[in-house]
Amino acid sequence: MKMKDRSLLVNVWRRIVLAVVSLYLLLPLIAMLDFSTKVGRHMRGLYAWRAIVHQPDLISAILTSLELAIIVVGLVLFVVVPTVVWVHLRLPRLRRPLELICLLPLAIPGIVLVVGVADIYRWISIHITESPLTLAAVYAMLVLPYTYRSLSAALNAVDVHTLAEASRTLGASTYRMLFGVVVPTIRSGVMSGAVISIALVLGEFTISSLLNYKTMQVQIVLLGQSDASIAVAVSLASLIFVFLLLVIIPTTTSRAIEVLDTDE
Amino acid sequence: MNQTVQESETGSALRGAGLRYLRGKTAYFGVIPFTILIFLFLLWPTYSVVVGAFKNSEGALTLSIIKSALADPAHISAFKHTLQVSAVTAIIGAVMGALFAWAIATSKQDGFIRRITLSASGVLAQFGGVMLTFAFLATFGFNGLITTVFAKSFPHSFLARPDWLYGIVGLCVVYSFFQIPLMFLVFLPTIDNLRPEWREASNSLGGSTLEYWRRVGIPVLTPSFLGAALLLFANSFSAYATAASLISQGSIITPLEISSALSSETGAVNPALAKVLSLAMIMVVVIVMTLYSLLRRRVSKWER
Numbered sequence: 001m002k003m004k005d006r007s008l009l010v011n012v013w014r015r016i017v018l019a020v021v022s023l024y025l026l027l028p029l030i031a032m033l034d035f036s037t038k039v040g041r042h043m044r045g046l047y048a049w050r051a052i053v054h055q056p057d058l059i060s061a062i063l064t065s066l067e068l069a070i071i072v073v074g075l076v077l078f079v080v081v082p083t084v085v086w087v088h089l090r091l092p093r094l095r096r097p098l099e100l101i102c103l104l105p106l107a108i109p110g111i112v113l114v115v116g117v118a119d120i121y122r123w124i125s126i127h128i129t130e131s132p133l134t135l136a137a138v139y140a141m142l143v144l145p146y147t148y149r150s151l152s153a154a155l156n157a158v159d160v161h162t163l164a165e166a167s168r169t170l171g172a173s174t175y176r177m178l179f180g181v182v183v184p185t186i187r188s189g190v191m192s193g194a195v196i197s198i199a200l201v202l203g204e205f206t207i208s209s210l211l212n213y214k215t216m217q218v219q220i221v222l223l224g225q226s227d228a229s230i231a232v233a234v235s236l237a238s239l240i241f242v243f244l245l246l247v248i249i250p251t252t253t254s255r256a257i258e259v260l261d262t263d264e
Numbered sequence: 265m266n267q268t269v270q271e272s273e274t275g276s277a278l279r280g281a282g283l284r285y286l287r288g289k290t291a292y293f294g295v296i297p298f299t300i301l302i303f304l305f306l307l308w309p310t311y312s313v314v315v316g317a318f319k320n321s322e323g324a325l326t327l328s329i330i331k332s333a334l335a336d337p338a339h340i341s342a343f344k345h346t347l348q349v350s351a352v353t354a355i356i357g358a359v360m361g362a363l364f365a366w367a368i369a370t371s372k373q374d375g376f377i378r379r380i381t382l383s384a385s386g387v388l389a390q391f392g393g394v395m396l397t398f399a400f401l402a403t404f405g406f407n408g409l410i411t412t413v414f415a416k417s418f419p420h421s422f423l424a425r426p427d428w429l430y431g432i433v434g435l436c437v438v439y440s441f442f443q444i445p446l447m448f449l450v451f452l453p454t455i456d457n458l459r460p461e462w463r464e465a466s467n468s469l470g471g472s473t474l475e476y477w478r479r480v481g482i483p484v485l486t487p488s489f490l491g492a493a494l495l496l497f498a499n500s501f502s503a504y505a506t507a508a509s510l511i512s513q514g515s516i517i518t519p520l521e522i523s524s525a526l527s528s529e530t531g532a533v534n535p536a537l538a539k540v541l542s543l544a545m546i547m548v549v550v551i552v553m554t555l556y557s558l559l560r561r562r563v564s565k566w567e568r
Contacts (some may be wrong), residue, residue, distance in 0.1 A: 010473070016368040021444065025388065028399035028441065031409035035402035075301075085297035090291040101302055107549050108310060111519040112542040115330070115526060116309025118479055118535070141306045160457045203391040205505035210523055221509045224398060232402050235395040242391045246383035254431030 023224050029236070036233035048229040049237075058234065061219035064132050068215065069201040071136035073194045076147050080140070080188055084151045085182050102148035105141055110206035113138065119241050121211050132213035139207075143200050147193035154189025199242050303499045307553040313546070333540045339521065343544065345432055346501060346517040353439040354497040359446020360440070361496075362455075362489060368448070369455040382452075385445035392442040393505030398512070400438050405430050418539035430511055438510060447492055447501060491559035498552045501545070518545060 038047040052058065084102075087094045105113070117138050124134055160182050167181040183190060205217035216238070224231035320326045333339050368381055379396055388396075403410050405426050414423040428434055458481065466476040504519040515521040525538040 014367045014371055017363045018371070019450065021364040021367075024360075025384070025441070025444065027410075028396075030405045031403035035407070038407075079297050079301060083295050084333050086294040088289070091295070094295065101306070104306060104310070106498075107503070107546065107553050108306075108546055109504070109519070109549060110503070111504040112521050112545050113306075113309060115522060115535070115538045115542045116311075117305060120304065120309065126499065137301060137305045140301065144306075164554045195564060199387070199391050203393050203505075205394050205509070209505075209508070210526055217505065220394055220398070222400075224509070228398075228401065231352050232398045235398040239387055239391065239395050239399075243383055243387045247380065247388045 006104075009125075029239070031099055032232050032236040036229050037234060038229065048227075048233040051230050052229070052234055052237070054232065055223065057214070058216075058219050058223060061214045062066040064073060064214065065216035066201050067133060068136050068139060069198045071133060072139045072143060072197050072201050074137060075140040076143065076193055076197055077190065080111050080147055081145065081151060081183060082178055084101045084148060085155065085160070085178060085186075088152075088155050089160060089182070099148070099152070102144045106145045110142065110204075111210075114207045114210045114237070117207070118211065132208070135208055135211070135213055135215070139204060141195075142204070142207075143193075146196040146200070150189045150193040150196070151186065154186035154188075160185065191249060195245060198245065200236065204240065268446050272317045284306065292324040301422070310546075313539050313542045315390065316536065317543040321536065323494055324562075329536045330540050333537060338515075339541065342515060342518050342521050346519070347548075349432060349435050349439060349517060350497045352436050353443045353492050353500045356436070356440045357443025357447045357500075358493040359495045361444045362451050362485075362492075364444065365448045367453050369452060382449070382455040385448045389446035389449055395440055396506050397509040400429065400434070400441070403466065404434075406438075432516060434510065435507060435517070438506055442503075442506075443496050443500060447496060450492045450495060451489070454492075456484060487559050491556050493535045494552050494556040494559065498549050498556070501548060501552070 011162050036048045037046060038045050039047050084098070087098050108116075121134070121138075128134075163185060164177055167177045172180065202216060205221070206217065208215040209221070210219045220231050220238075222235050223234070266469070314437060317330060318325055318327065320329060368378060398411055400408075402408055404426070405411065409422055411426050414421055418424060429437070435453065462480050462484075465478055466480055489528045502519075504523070507517055507520055511520065515524050522538050522545075525534045525541065529532070
């Protein structure tokens with residue numbers, strides 16, 4: 001009898017915790033929906049949501065951010081992934097230094113990194129191009145800890161050495177061995193690395209705003225100064241978009257947790 | 265005859281070794297593109313911040329900028345505020361997030377709720393920034409949902425006037441909003457790893473629920489909990505986007521000071537000061553992350 005009472009008590013506590021935390025996390029989201037559908041004092045309408053498409057600056061900033069996300073994923077796939085795999089297979093001596101370098105961005109806040117890269121970007125905008133797409137390089141650094149963790153987790157889970165040896169024995173070229181055999185095997189790690197990269201790039205504000213590039217977040221803040229309800233609508237839309245991205249692509253979030261352990 | 269065979273064997277062995285040596289070296293070419301990228305956009309910037317803190321505008325080594333920064337009470341109080349906000353939100357986030365993780369892990373639901381919660385937490389913890397500012401403006405700002413309700417029913421309560429949102433208190437409330445989900449993400453695997461056998465062992469030895477938690481659960485979870493709290497501390501210490509989009513006037517925390525030292529909008533561009541403040545931030549984060557990885561090492565003993 002006593003046991004039953006206790007488990008009832010625990011259940012009540014569990015409900016209370018779930019209710020309080022969910023309320024705290026859901027309330028601002030509900031408020032966003034409420035705020036963005038308010039028209040004037042007492043009316044309701046989708047004015048703010050319809051107005052999103054009539055903001056040319058915002059649309060072009062969104063496109064810039066999406067292009068950046070694609071380029072960063074490209075850098076991750078064609079530079080970071082091959083390097084991590086290559087070091088894992090052929091240069092075991094570099095494994096520890098590589099890990100340290102990949103985790104370094106965790107110790108360097110974005111606001112500090114921007115202080116360091118400001119000079120380089122000033123040089124780039126004077127001598128090469130003013131395109132905001134150059135941000136992809138520094139973004140690739142920001143996502144490094146996350147992509148590295150999901151890649152190394154995936155690499156440790158399978159015996160890539162044997163696979164690489166086998167493909168070598170069967171006469172595969174180095175390129176074929178990397179992209180035809182090893183990368184498909186660690187697909188889930190590559191995939192979750194890519195998804196985290198997309199989410200981080202679309203949400204990035206610190207670096208782009210201080211280097212004066214118009215990305216999505218920078219434009220949302222600007223828009224917020226003139227029309228708050230449109231800014232709230234866009235914010236809610238982008239939260240939902242990234243949420244769907246994470247829900248649709250499986251194992252993403254469970255991988256996202258692993259990235260936060262800094263030692264193996 | 266025998267000799268020649270031997271010689272040719274050693275010869276080919278030598279050649280083989282030479283080739284292997286060469287192949288071993290060419291393997292290093294594979295990391296060149298990555299190294300260039302890392303050097304230009306990560307290592308060099310970090311180096312320039314750290315060394316730049318010790319250089320004056322002529323490029324000579326000096327401690328004068330650090331000294332003058334330490335002498336300015338505005339920098340010291342901003343730094344204190346940053347530490348305060350980080351500590352408060354790390355504690356709130358760690359406690360609430362851990363309770364939430366426990367509630368989700370132990371409730372007998374199918375994987376669906378769990379997966380939705382994980383994805384939602386991923387969004388709130390890692391995507392946040394500017395969007396969170398607008399979420400809280402829509403809730404507690406002028407014309408916000410809660411503000412309008414309270415302005416009608418309790419016009420004298422502090423929730424009816426949104427001034428608090430744009431200060432330290434507001435920062436703590438908004439930061440907690442991404443700290444709780446982050447704690448949930450980090451701590452859920454730990455709770456999942458609590459072996460049911462331990463509970464059974466405790467029960468069969470006559471231990472009550474309270475005793476189980478006091479003698480097994482809490483001691484086992486503590487290093488992991490503290491580690492996660494440190495991670496949250498570093499996370500909110502480094503945060504900039506939310507504060508920058510929420511607070512338009514005054515640099516009440518160090519990241520905002522760095523941005524105003526860096527951008528010309530305020531008139532006085534002071535890259536050297538930005539580097540000194542950045543160095544101070546790096547030092548705090550490095551200390552916190554080192555403690556974190558030491559704690560993790562203790563955790564991994566039983567978690568794996």
